[in-house]
Each structure stands twice: as structure tokens, then as C-alpha cells.
Amino acid sequence: MAVRRSAAVGDGELLSTYPFLPGAERLVAAFAPSLKDLIEDPALSRARELGRARIRSAVEDPTGATGVEELALATPEERFLSFLYARLLLSAPRSGAAIRRWAVAEAKRGSARLNAADVEEIREVARRLGFAVEVHGPAVDLPIPEYLRLATPIREAGFRLVHQAVAHGSVRVDRERAARLLQEAVRLRLGEPIALGDDVRTRLLDAEADFLEEILKRVPTPTSRTGGVGPLLPDKFPPCIRKMRRVLEAGENLSHAGRFALAAFLHRAGADAETIVDAYRGAPDFDEGITRYQVEHITHRDEGRGYSPPECATLRSHGLCVRDGDPNAAAAVDRGRDALCFEDRLRHPLQYYRIKGGRPVDDLSPEAPGGGSRPGVGGKAA
Numbered sequence: 001m002a003v004r005r006s007a008a009v010g011d012g013e014l015l016s017t018y019p020f021l022p023g024a025e026r027l028v029a030a031f032a033p034s035l036k037d038l039i040e041d042p043a044l045s046r047a048r049e050l051g052r053a054r055i056r057s058a059v060e061d062p063t064g065a066t067g068v069e070e071l072a073l074a075t076p077e078e079r080f081l082s083f084l085y086a087r088l089l090l091s092a093p094r095s096g097a098a099i100r101r102w103a104v105a106e107a108k109r110g111s112a113r114l115n116a117a118d119v120e121e122i123r124e125v126a127r128r129l130g131f132a133v134e135v136h137g138p139a140v141d142l143p144i145p146e147y148l149r150l151a152t153p154i155r156e157a158g159f160r161l162v163h164q165a166v167a168h169g170s171v172r173v174d175r176e177r178a179a180r181l182l183q184e185a186v187r188l189r190l191g192e193p194i195a196l197g198d199d200v201r202t203r204l205l206d207a208e209a210d211f212l213e214e215i216l217k218r219v220p221t222p223t224s225r226t227g228g229v230g231p232l233l234p235d236k237f238p239p240c241i242r243k244m245r246r247v248l249e250a251g252e253n254l255s256h257a258g259r260f261a262l263a264a265f266l267h268r269a270g271a272d273a274e275t276i277v278d279a280y281r282g283a284p285d286f287d288e289g290i291t292r293y294q295v296e297h298i299t300h301r302d303e304g305r306g307y308s309p310p311e312c313a314t315l316r317s318h319g320l321c322v323r324d325g326d327p328n329a330a331a332a333v334d335r336g337r338d339a340l341c342f343e344d345r346l347r348h349p350l351q352y353y354r355i356k357g358g359r360p361v362d363d364l365s366p367e368a369p370g371g372g373s374r375p376g377v378g379g380k381a382a
Ligand code: SF4
Pocket: 238, 239, 240, 241, 311, 312, 313, 315, 316, 320, 321, 322, 323, 340, 341, 342, 346, 347, 348, 349, 352
């Protein structure tokens, strides 16, 4: 739905278009339903149905490209309540992966509208989200600290500060780039579960047990599948994996074999799909939709166990082991910290991670057969 408005846009219309804005609850002030009403009142069943549709759409297409058709016919109140219900529902099971997946889709949906809005509307949305922006003709100025806060997780090379127009403590960005930054702000905001009281959580889990079971099955996490996996500890990753991440963050190309190895390793180390996709954002050919598809293919295999990451010998044969792959890379390795890799004791990068204190999914099963035909990941060229 294209939205083009001036600064005179009505408050109600703005809030129903962007239900994540603080103050959107004013849309339902006239009848002020309680959370219990929202979960159980038959009169609000349509809002709940739309809330579930928002979640289903995010699970089926986290890029947000697929709209929720029913929302176009919904009232502003229903749009807000369905948004709130979806957020509550995904906060109940304490599954970070599911709510982050939904946050991406909702942020994209809002961004599609912002992309078609004028700079005054972008300024108004940014202001309500707490960002001190100024409009200058067709561009927007953002204080450097706020720019960095939003641009740092994006990782696309074009968003690095060195590529921006900086003057008097602000970064000047065009309308499209401002919309992309706000998309990131919304993703971060919605990706955090709401703190629920025990009563509300129990009511939600009881009322939506079947729906949540279906959704969580479709957005699995390593912990939900295997147990025993610990928190992700990137500073304990082996040097080959650290180097792969640095290459992508620098906007350089990583080989097909390296992209596959990185995704499979991160999955076994306990990273959820969003974290894995984020690792590829700096790739020169990064395409979010393609990357998500490829990451899902790698991680959903074998009931969510995913492909096994390649062993050291395989990485060595692809020139990805820092020990003897690239002769120049060996100099960059901290031989004290990474002595393990030079002692001929390691068979697998996950072994390094475990010895250093990481708790990956507890298996080192053989790699998938057919090393040359593993799926690619990260972009069009993969
Ligand atoms: S020895 Fe294994 S873990 Fe260490 S850098 Fe080489 S491939 Fe990676």
C-alpha cells in the first residue's frame, strides 16, 4: 500500500500505519480492552485472527515481501490490536528466534511504507521512535551517535560511516537510506519480547497452544532441537571462522565453500537464523531473500540438525584453514591464542570451540556426503 503524506498527516492514520510507534494504544482508548479481553473476548476474535496471520506471514516469508491481505480491510483498531496480539503471543513462549523472525517481517512491512513516504513523515516516525532528526530538503540529518547505533548492525558496506556525508556532528542521508535505518530501529525494538506477567503468559500459552507449537516447529532453534547448547561465544570461535566473518564484514567475497562452512558452524554453535543471516550482510552480492532461503536449507535439514560443518581437513583443502591455506594469513593468527590449530590435534573447528569453553550442539557427525555439492549461502553468486 503506497503511503504519501505531508506533515499534516492525522495522528490516527499515522499510528494505524505504524502500530509499533509509542502511543499507538491511543487508537483503542475509546474501549480500552484489557490484555485479558484481547486474549479471550469473542468480540476481539477478528483482531486475534489477524495477529496470527501476521505471525504466519512472517514465518512463511520473513523478508516481509508477502503482505497480510486481510490487513488492508481491517479497521485502524483491528490493525493495532492484531499487531499487539502478535507481539504478546510471541513473547509468551520465550523463543527469541520466533519473535526476531516476526520483527524482521514487521520492520520490512513498515519500511515498504516509509520508502513511499515523504521526508516529513520519515522525520515524524523517527521523532516518535526517539531519534533527533532534522529535515534538509529531500534529505535527513541524524546525529552521528544515533546514526552509528542504527547503521552498525546493518553491515552493508554502503552504510559505513566513512562513506557518509558528515558535517557538524550529523550524518546526512537520503530518504531511502533514512527509511532503511528506521527499519533497523523497528527490528531492534520489536525483536525484544515484552515482559509478561505470569497470568497473561499462562492465558496466552493455554489459548494458543496448537498455534504456537506449529510456529515454533517452523522456526526451530538449536536449543529446541537438541538441548545442551550454550550461549554463542564468538570470541571463542576458531581462527578460520573468525577470519570468514572478518572477510564478509569487510565487504569482501568469501568462497562458496567458506560461506557454507560458516553457516553450518554458526548453526551448530547455537546461532539462530537471524544471527546467521546477519553474518552475510557485508557480502558484496548480499541478497536477503536468497540468503534466508539458503540458510533455512542448510539449518532445517535432518529435522533441524542441519548440515554438519566441514572438518579441518576439508577446510584445509579449500584454503580456508589459517594454518596452511593462505600463507599470508598465518602471520595474522595469534599463535598463542590459536596454538591448538598448530599442534595437529584438531579434527574439527567445533572441537576448538568446545575446548575454548563454547558449548555447541553435541555431535561431530560426519559431514554431508558430496562435498562439492553443498548448498551455497549469502548471495546471488553463492
Ligand atoms: S586447524 Fe581447524 S579449526 Fe584451526 S584454523 Fe584450521 S580448520 Fe580452523
